[in-house]
Amino acid sequence: MGTASMISGDEDSSFINTSRLNIMKYAGDGAVAKALFEYFFYVENDTKHALELATSAQKLTEKDKAQGQGAQDWWWSVQIALTWLRLGQPRTAEKYFRQALLIEPMLITYIGLGKVYVKLDQPLAALDICQKGLEKFPGDVTLLTEMARVQEGLQNMAVSVRHYREVLAQDSSNIEAIACIGMHHFYTDQPEVSLRFYRRLLQMGLYTAELFVNLGLCCFASQQYDMTLVCFQRAFAISSNENIGEIWYNLGHIALGLSDTTWAGQCFRLAIAGDNSHAEAYNNLGVLEARKGRSDLAIAFFQTAASLAPHMFEPFFNQAKIADSVGDLQNSYLIVQKALENYPDHADSKELFAKLKKHFEAL
């Protein structure tokens, strides 16, 4: 291996020549093995060698244990699990995490196991393991955040927000928790409360365009109109190419709220100029065109929106509605079904569907 002083003058040559190392030799050297593993895993991104090293090191510690000296190290099990996770084998990773838990329950193991279950799309198992982790490490922020995220993914916003509140009890300056609770309040029609959370973030020194957009929207929703445009101005001042589309899109909503459809249309167009795969902006442009009575143009927008974001139900419903209004019942019937596929409980879609169904049955 050699030391840093032995590196040849060549700047490009790697610090350690991975392929020429005798992995078995270093796996047995307790003082070097862990650092060498981290070098493989994090610096060289050589997962294969890292796994080989970790596996042989673990075998050696097991052998030591069998001979009555030394103890098994949870660390190697966790690292093997991490390499398997990086290699895309969450099932194997789960096995090793479990093994590590048996040796010694550590925080990192619970976090890793939670990640494995999220990856395996088993949110309930993830919640369960996080809960077990919390029994061992009460009030741990990382585990609570993970649980809150999983619950948010499961659409249990109330539980998610409860977990975020627990996070805040532990760490009152956790940005993620503050932002998520703020968002929850915004969508549950309490923009004033939401505004307080976002203001707290601003006071803490967060200075991003997204925050200003959220502040602007909250101000608008809580009728503090004077602040709205100032917030958006600030957002534009610090926007980047990545988020400028979103800012214009949100400003378009403000314009819609002020019933200035021309302005709104211009905002949505600028949103598309900023991010030409912004499906929501296409959809809203389509609605504006439909209001002007240009159904061909509107349908073109809806189709674009639907092709960009097949998960959205709005473009389908809008399209179906236009088709229904121009008498193209067959198409309307087909498209509204797509909308219902995406969002089975959408009342308007259901109504339209029932109406068309009745109509066809009557024929």
Next chain:
Amino acid sequence: MSLFTLRDVWSFHSNELSSINFSVNSLCVANIDNDPSGAEKVILGSYSGLLRIISDPHNDDVSEEKNSHQKGNLLAEFHLGSPILHVAVGYFVGGSTQLHLAVLHPQKLGVYGFTKLPGQVEHGCQYKVTLLYEHQLKRHAFNMCIGPFGQTVPPKSGSGSGDVKNMKPMKNRDFMCVQSLDGTLSFFEQEVFSFSRYLPQFLFPGPIVFMPYINSFVTITSSWELQCFRYSTLAMSKDDTARQTEDTSVGKRLTPDWVCSIGEEPLGDIQLLVHPDIHEDFRIVIVTFRLLFCYSGTGELLWCKRLEFAATCFTSFLNSSHECITIVASGSEQGALYIYNGTSLKWAAKLPFMLAGISRIRVQNVPGGILLLSGEGQINVSILGTEPSLFIAPPIQARELDYEAAEKELQMLRKIISEAGEQSIVSSKECMVDIKVEFEGQKTIWVESTGLEAIALIATIKIVCRVRVNDVRVTIHTSTPIKCSQPSVYIGDIVGRHNYSVEFYPDNEAIPSDLQCEVNLFYLSDLETPHFIQKQGIKIPLFIISKASNEVDKQGECKLTFAVNKPVLDLVTLYNDFFWDSEANPSNLTFILQGGEKVTIMASTKANTAVASRYRIQSDSLASIHLVLRDFLDRLQRKYGREKSAFEVSLPGHENEIPLLNEYFSEIDTHILWRRRELQIKEDVSGRAAQLRAIQRRLLIRFRDKNTLPLTQLETLLDGSLEQMLDSLNFMEQNELEMEKCECRLSGATRLILELCLLQSGRSLDELSILSNALCPYLWGFSDESGWEESVYAGLSYIKTQQIVSSPSFEHMDPIKLKKLIKSTLDKFKKSAQSLVPTKPKDSLPNLTEPNLAGNEILERMVSARSRTDRRRNPVLAAIHEPLNDDTEETENGEDKPISSPVKEMSGRQNDHIIETIVENEMKCGYQLKNLHMTSEAVDELITSNESTKTPTINNNTQVEPSDDGFW
């Protein structure tokens, strides 16, 4: 992220240049001058060798304003000559209750006394540092720890005063333990060196701390484990005191008392918290870059906290209610100080600089001051104030908005927008890309046996685009047998123009049904929307398949006469792109087609007026007539297209019937004949393949058998049937070639009939399209189950009855019925003024495709194109089981001679050979077969007769393969 900042009480800057002159160990806070007031001083040792003693300015100058920010008092500054690695304060001098200072240099350990002398003049005082004793170190030191080692247990003999047990043990005597870079711990009992020990498995020195009361050392090894060694173990394992010097250390292997894996590299410090009442209750606090651990004195993990920032240094203490308070400094860009009670965050404050060390200090005798040390030696003593560090976003614009000017600008912009008009975002029909095919030259590719040379036409594909287009792909589709050298070309992105050349050439001698080709162009626009341009009806010149002939041939069976309402033309000038003899008759021209067929076009010499002329085309097949007629009409169109009165073509003499219908029917008959032959051949092939498989299976059974059996001439049978199979397949190939020619002819004939219908009825092309769809002039893309005839039958009967009739299968198709149907439909088309299919109200038709969607259209076209190109073919041969040839068979065959076999025996080697040939042939055959002289029944008999002689083994084998569906 913090709401508050630290409030500075006093600060000091030691003005050292390098930023790495101080570390965690350079800092110590103690009442070093043993001042009775107990005011704490800051002792700072730098790597440059300077030792500084700094005190709180408020202690001395009471008169000054308390709240103002002050500079610290530098009480003393000494240069010790070599770098200072570690400073520590303790009771290092025996018999003294005064605090002294231990200073660790790389090569020595010095203990200094610090005394305050009253000033000689009226105010102020002088400080003096005196070296009390020093140890020269043999090894390079790294750090040290101090403590009353070994004093709660009864002291060993020779370790000094024995009465410490009765007193408060640690107040009086502190020993020193120096860790060197190679992992040796050297123990000094004040002025005396006691012993040194190697740490096991050592690479780098880590932080080390002594736990009093339980007399243990805790260190973190480079394998990232927290290890605890008992002092007694360290001391006891020295076995030979005689040899024990500072240079060498001998002894048995040192084993730690307990080990905990922390799994991350620690920061250079371990904090030890001792409960003031319960002495055995230790807390060991460690911070790694991402985690904060708290262990008990027995190595039990009490709690653990994941940090969301990279920590640089920390300090820890127990508060009045014995909770563990940890202050961690973040090393991120916006440095902050986090104060945790256990694992929950209690306070966060912004840091003024990056920290190298942190400590608690009493400010004006009140605990709660935090001492911050930077790498350059900046010292700040601060308290956690509630002064908010509110973030104030920078202003966006310096000037006020001029609303009037803005309003004007807005008006102007609106005007510009409205002038620009609405951009249509609907996919515009007008294409941004234009494609052209230009024929530029020709070359001979081969010479036919008839002496005709096949030529290839060189064409240039020109693509002109007005905007940038991406991912351009051009496909060219031609009628069989004309081929394009590059039917599909991927060009990539184009800006402006792109030209490339392709060649068109006839692939075989069949008569093409049509000389038109179709060019399709796919591209993605800048908005990533796919577009598709189709250019149909590009004419490939006639001379690609024909030559001018000098002999006028009037023998053609099929004749077509038609009249044109224009004066008669000089045919030689009309066909000026052919090489005619100089004396060629301008009214009779003959073309020789690729296959040797001749087509003659004649202009009538009589009955020609200024407003009418008659022509006749004569040939053996309808397809060739179609070619020439189409070409002739195109030429007329080109010649007369610009004149005012459009030229008209009529078919004199055929007012009541479609001309050439009988010839057309005979073409259909030929086609049916070929199709029947094809079916027959396929049946043959499958029968023979089954037979071949049966023989192979029998052979394999024979070879797999452990007892050698005579082959009973099965190998001859195999060879024979394989040969027949190959013959049959060759035959099939030939038939396919003929079939293709026939399809070309029928396709051409159908086109001609459609053309004539159009000429005769004078209807529009749209109306013809219904008929054209029913008659399917494009013959390729039909499957065996549903061929052209079935499709035409179904189509025409729908036109006739307006009902979807399932057409009879090909075997039961009556050609006469089909012909009748064709005739009646054509008549109907010609005579009745109505459309063939009454148009239905459009919206009642189920229309499943989405309108206006370019992508879908492409998809549909692609699907139909794929179905056209993909001719389904039934697999003729099924795969056979993999032959098994064990080595055991071979040896047994060798030893065991067949006893009563009248058949020639074969050695194992030959057996192998046969198996190989079977496998090879199996692979070779693909899908191709012929007449077998021996019927399958005969084979059957042969096999069963063999079976009867060797019953037991055969039965065995048939049980092995019960799933075989052969013919036994």
